[in-house]
Amino acid sequence: MHLEEFAEGNSFLHRLDPRVKILTLGPYAVVIAAAHGAAVPVAALVSSSVMAAAAGLDRKKLLNRLAAVNIFVLILWLFIPFSYPGEEMFTAGPLTLTKEGLLYVFTITMKTNAIVLATIAVLGTSEVFSLAHAFVHLKAPGKLVYLFFFFYRYISVLHEEYSRLRRAMKIRSFRPRTNMHTYKSYACLVGMLLVSSYERSHRIYNAMLCRGFSGRFPVIDHFSLKKHDIIFGVFMSIITIMFIIILNVA
Amino acid sequence: MIYIRNLSFGYSKDAKIFNGLDFSLEKGEKIGLVGPNGAGKTTLFHLIMGLLRPDSGEIRVFGRLRKSEKDFSEVRRRIGLLFQDSEDQLFCPTVEEDIAFGPLNLGMSHSEAKAVVQETCGRLGLNGLQKKVIHRLSGGEKRLVALASVVAMNPECYLLDEPTAGLDTRTTARFLRYLREYADTYIIITHNREVLKNAADRIYGLREGRMEPFSL
Numbered sequence: 001m002h003l004e005e006f007a008e009g010n011s012f013l014h015r016l017d018p019r020v021k022i023l024t025l026g027p028y029a030v031v032i033a034a035a036h037g038a039a040v041p042v043a044a045l046v047s048s049s050v051m052a053a054a055a056g057l058d059r060k061k062l063l064n065r066l067a068a069v070n071i072f073v074l075i076l077w078l079f080i081p082f083s084y085p086g087e088e089m090f091t092a093g094p095l096t097l098t099k100e101g102l103l104y105v106f107t108i109t110m111k112t113n114a115i116v117l118a119t120i121a122v123l124g125t126s127e128v129f130s131l132a133h134a135f136v137h138l139k140a141p142g143k144l145v146y147l148f149f150f151f152y153r154y155i156s157v158l159h160e161e162y163s164r165l166r167r168a169m170k171i172r173s174f175r176p177r178t179n180m181h182t183y184k185s186y187a188c189l190v191g192m193l194l195v196s197s198y199e200r201s202h203r204i205y206n207a208m209l210c211r212g213f214s215g216r217f218p219v220i221d222h223f224s225l226k227k228h229d230i231i232f233g234v235f236m237s238i239i240t241i242m243f244i245i246i247l248n249v250a
Numbered sequence: 251m252i253y254i255r256n257l258s259f260g261y262s263k264d265a266k267i268f269n270g271l272d273f274s275l276e277k278g279e280k281i282g283l284v285g286p287n288g289a290g291k292t293t294l295f296h297l298i299m300g301l302l303r304p305d306s307g308e309i310r311v312f313g314r315l316r317k318s319e320k321d322f323s324e325v326r327r328r329i330g331l332l333f334q335d336s337e338d339q340l341f342c343p344t345v346e347e348d349i350a351f352g353p354l355n356l357g358m359s360h361s362e363a364k365a366v367v368q369e370t371c372g373r374l375g376l377n378g379l380q381k382k383v384i385h386r387l388s389g390g391e392k393r394l395v396a397l398a399s400v401v402a403m404n405p406e407c408y409l410l411d412e413p414t415a416g417l418d419t420r421t422t423a424r425f426l427r428y429l430r431e432y433a434d435t436y437i438i439i440t441h442n443r444e445v446l447k448n449a450a451d452r453i454y455g456l457r458e459g460r461m462e463p464f465s466l
Contacts, residue, residue, distance in 0.1 A: 129343040153343055156385045203338040206301045210326045211352035211403060218354030218363075 006124035018134035024236035041110035257307030282450030330405030408436035
């Protein structure tokens with residue numbers, strides 16, 4: 001299981017200080033999400049695409065990620081154009097397509113893709129651990145950071161455990177079907193995962209105690225702001241402010 | 251170093267693992283510990299480290315009776331426990347981070363901790379792995395990194411829980427070489443006769459809650 005497939009690389013974005021990334025991406029995403037009208041979402045999709053291109057990401061993997069998100073967007077396209085009140089464009093039986101509905105779902109699509117692209121290009125290009133570090137430096141609540149950090153560290157262990165159990169089932173000729181036996185077996189698998197991860201968490205906590213853990217994580221690397229971090233920060237802020245201006249003018 | 255008198259412990263009331271166990275470890279002793287599965291070898295280690303508390307009896311470590319969490323925090327600083335499963339022991343994402351976790355908790359500065367990481371990796375032949383992500387290491391590498399994370403605390407005594415289980419002969423040899431060169435007091439749990447021959451001066455068998463001298 002590979003969680004950091006976009007973090008490998010050596011583009012301008014990969015080398016940025018993660019603190020700057022978090023601080024600038026937050027407002028950028030919020031402004032896009034809260035924007036009304038189509039102008040800002042379209043502009044945002046363009047700027048996010050530029051970022052993704054600058055990050056030099058694997059195009060196929062990137063499109064795969066976007067496809068996953070757009071499955072949800074597709075569901076919106078099925079419902080919103082027909083249920084949003086507004087000017088009638090087309091009627092077929094009980095269904096009425098509205099202009100406002102179409103516009104609305106279009107802006108949602110733009111916004112979603114813009115935010116996801118920017119997140120992958122900006123945050124995805126940092127290692128998860130350096131992001132966790134950045135959150136510590138930004139004084140995010142400790143518990144949240146540790147939760148994030150342990151989630152990352154152990155999700156692959158959990159996935160291995162899951163694969164091991166799956167294999168154990170397979171070698172005894174288990175084939176999933178739509179029947180009670182299958183549901184029961186899957187329930188056992190999930191139950192085992194819960195029990196074993198609970199016990200593992202105990203052992204890990206013990207290991208931490210043995211090494212002098214006192215409720216606080218020491219941080220080994222410190223970040224330092226470099227020229228390109230400041231340039232990126234200014235650049236992102238300018239884009240975000242431009243979006244706000246466009247929104248206010250419109 | 252470690253004196254245990256009349257120790258009783260059970261995970262449940264009717265199933266006692268120890269009932270009046272006596273045991274001691276002096277400075278400079280290298281003890282091998284064998285015993286059937288479920289005899290309580292790991293449990294004994296966890297009792298010494300204060301991860302489990304005895305039902306009754308005395309645990310004296312470094313000349314002081316240990317009872318409370320506070321008593322044991324000093325024990326944990328000075329005794330290094332290597333867990334059976336390295337996956338439990340290594341919880342930081344990178345090798346360097348994990349080895350530095352203990353030293354930083356002991357109050358070292360970042361540059362001191364980095365120096366310790368460097369030295370430990372050198373001793374164990376792990377140079378070049380410092381920036382590696384732990385979940386992508388091999389089983390043998392994980393075990394050596396787990397040992398490194400314990401070594402970095404510079405313990406006076408090691409408790410090694412099946413350290414060579416699942417390791418190939420080369421990694422086992424590396425492990426034993428480290429013990430020979432740098433560790434002078436330890437208890438090692440193992441089922442491997444070669445390891446017992448090479449690494450233990452005396453061997454005890456743990457059976458039905460009692461320690462008995464054991465010969466190969």
